Amino acid sequence: METKIRNYYAIKVTGGQETNVGLMLEERAKTNNINEIYSIIVPPNLKGYVIVEASGPHVVKLLISGIRNVRGVAQGLVPKDDILKIVSKKIVGPSIKEGDLVEVTAGPFRGMQAQVIKLNADKEEVVLNILESAFPLEVTIPIDQVKPSKKS
Structure with missing residues (x-):
């Protein structure tokens, strides 16, 4: 059984349009049956980018072509460690205990x-x-x- 290659690509988008672009990319992947797209991540603290997990750059280019507010694909791949930092749950807020x-x-x-x-x-x-x-x-x-x- 062959293992599928999964790389993370940073898509440059117009600032403030990350969620809209993410939803449009998801819709296109579903309607055009693009099976090599594994995930679409809209990081809340990363303005101007949407991360796409895909098998290769050709799939990403097919996915983003003609989509409004997309500025292109950033050079290189996004390291998996950075993705884990983005999607892992952080405990935020002050430490509060009973009686405080x-x-x-x-x-x-x-x-x-x-x-x-x-x-x-x-x-x-x-x-x-x-x-x-x-x-x-x-x-x-x-x-x-x-x-x-x-x-x-």
Whole structure:
């Protein structure tokens, strides 16, 4: 059984159009039955590029020809290590533990002080006791909507 060659090619696109181009490339690959395209990656932190995993440059050129907002293929291949950095999940946000005082940064409780009651790392949620409430109020919100409160 032969192993398929998989290389990553950086497609130059108009800044801000990465998602649109990614969707158009996906649609073209499906409608034209281009089976040598293995994945299309739109990196959130890489402006002006879409990454295409394909068997060769000829397939990429066929895929991008005539697509609006595509500026061409960047020279060379994108190393697999760089792709893994792009697609691997990073733990972002401040480290918060149970008992910490935090400030809510988004949602209906924005700007309010709260104390962390429970931390659910799997769901990336935090259960808070809102301190500025007249009665005990527990809410569950995404962990990226809180930041550590300034210790006074």
